Amino acid sequence: MYRSKILRQRLKATWARLPVFVQAVAVGWILLQVGSLISVLPLFANLAFHPEIPWALPATCVVLAGFWAACSGRGPPATWRADRRDRSRAGTVPARLWLAALPVVVFGTLFLVTLRLVAPYLMPVAAPSVSVRLSSLPAGTAAGALIAIALGAAVVEETAFRGYMQKPLEERYGIVPALFITGTMFWVAHLEKVTVTHLPGHLLASAVFGLLAYFTRSLAPAMVAHAVADLLLLPAYLTHSPRFIWNSLSARPLWQETAPLAERQIFAALALVLLCAALATLLALRRLARASAAA
Numbered sequence: 001m002y003r004s005k006i007l008r009q010r011l012k013a014t015w016a017r018l019p020v021f022v023q024a025v026a027v028g029w030i031l032l033q034v035g036s037l038i039s040v041l042p043l044f045a046n047l048a049f050h051p052e053i054p055w056a057l058p059a060t061c062v063v064l065a066g067f068w069a070a071c072s073g074r075g076p077p078a079t080w081r082a083d084r085r086d087r088s089r090a091g092t093v094p095a096r097l098w099l100a101a102l103p104v105v106v107f108g109t110l111f112l113v114t115l116r117l118v119a120p121y122l123m124p125v126a127a128p129s130v131s132v133r134l135s136s137l138p139a140g141t142a143a144g145a146l147i148a149i150a151l152g153a154a155v156v157e158e159t160a161f162r163g164y165m166q167k168p169l170e171e172r173y174g175i176v177p178a179l180f181i182t183g184t185m186f187w188v189a190h191l192e193k194v195t196v197t198h199l200p201g202h203l204l205a206s207a208v209f210g211l212l213a214y215f216t217r218s219l220a221p222a223m224v225a226h227a228v229a230d231l232l233l234l235p236a237y238l239t240h241s242p243r244f245i246w247n248s249l250s251a252r253p254l255w256q257e258t259a260p261l262a263e264r265q266i267f268a269a270l271a272l273v274l275l276c277a278a279l280a281t282l283l284a285l286r287r288l289a290r291a292s293a294a295a
Helices: 002-017 020-048 056-071 078-087 095-122 139-173 175-188 196-216 220-239 243-249 261-294
Strands: none
Touching: 020 056, 020 139, 020 175, 056 078, 056 139, 078 139, 095 196, 095 220, 095 243, 095 261, 139 175, 139 196, 139 220, 175 196, 196 220, 196 261, 220 243, 243 261
């Protein structure tokens, strides 16, 4: 008993001496792995048992509710309750701040989705590859699975990255280094599905989601933006449809070969939307920053 107590004290002392960078990345990464594992269990179970019944979505919602409750300070241990509330940015967002955040959610999501569609035309970006195939499932089960995947990614990744990882980093090093570190780890977490050409997109996504969390002092707006962005792209990832989106995701860089006129026109239209969405996102973030300072 005495030796066990001494060992715990030494482990706590060693942990306390580690840089905040190491602590934040380690805790966020562990939380990501645990949350990602438990959030997909209902989906794979539904694919194996009674796939004709779309029960994965409600089951996933129950799992995510428990995950969020634990991460936001509910339940034991009581000694970590305040720290969990702080890292998860738990709390109510004032209505005025929500209204200021909504344009960032809308335009930021449009910017990130369009960026993902434009990127393959500019540099070699591998088309997404997902092992789950939903085309053979009933429509209700497939739709429920898509929503469950999007919700799981939004809740787990925002809690891990923009909560437990970014919050201590921004308090210790400032918001810009925190966004860069978190964005890089956000990319690392997807390495088995992406390459280095995906890094700019992950950094920009982390900036949009991270600034939403920073200015609203909550993860809720970032979770909404993340879930909507995934819902817009996941059908193409999993079913290769709509064809318009999949063709853009699997396009080759325009400078590698002579592209057909129709393909160049699609790129031009997407690029215009991207520029407009980027400008609107910046203006919306500026307005949100002012609202945050006044709140």
